[in-house]
Amino acid sequence: MTRIEALGVVIRDARTRRSISQEKLAAFAKLHRNALGRIERSEVALNLNTLWLIADAMGVTASELVQEAEILAATDEQASSA
Template sequence: MKSLQEQIGYNLKSIRKMRQYSLDQLSGVTGVSKGMLAQIEKGQSSPTVNTLWKIANGLGVSFSSLVEEETSGISIVRREEKAALQDVNDKYHVFPYFPYDQQKKFEVFLLELLPGCRHVSQQHLSGAEEYMFVSEGEMAVSIGDDYYELVKGDSMKFTANREHVYENKTEAVSSCFLLIYYP
């Protein structure tokens, strides 16, 4: 079984080769340096969530297509077996649960926001929608000038074509399941 770093590197290199991009061309479409992309492909770097979003958006692919192995049939996801992707401040953890499915056009993640977390999420592919289901604690979501407070059991849907911010202003871990739909 590949580590998460190795899987990301393998998937990125596969997509790049399939599109016949050089590392320079990939850097041009993603805005990520050629050196960083080379390190990611070799499994020598753990890219941040924002870096992975830049790569996914630049390539026009789903986030999970960079992090998951292709599976079929029945899938059971055990939280303790999933490795988290972390943001630079180590307070925002993303657990890829179900990778993007071309036919269904969605992917599912578990997000954990540690106390004091403020994560700015880049806009996603045009028309992408996020469906959030708060499973623990409280979190705030800002989209442009709009601000929303959610608690355990609340859900929210929005078009993710603008920068959006997730915050945990409490002293406890907050989490939500996030389904991203790509029309």
């Protein structure tokens, strides 16, 4: 799993843990729901501004999301090479 893929997973997981729908998070972050869906599915790489908007809308820091994605990607890579 790439770091971009991991970031999409982390964003989706953070959103669902908070019981926020894609529609609500997208509205809070001032994004179109389809754009958020594409980010969560790792179809597009998001820029820093978008990452900050999403993080702020969920009440977390962008660095928390990135750190979780780094850990997930590294864990997946280790599992794949084992």
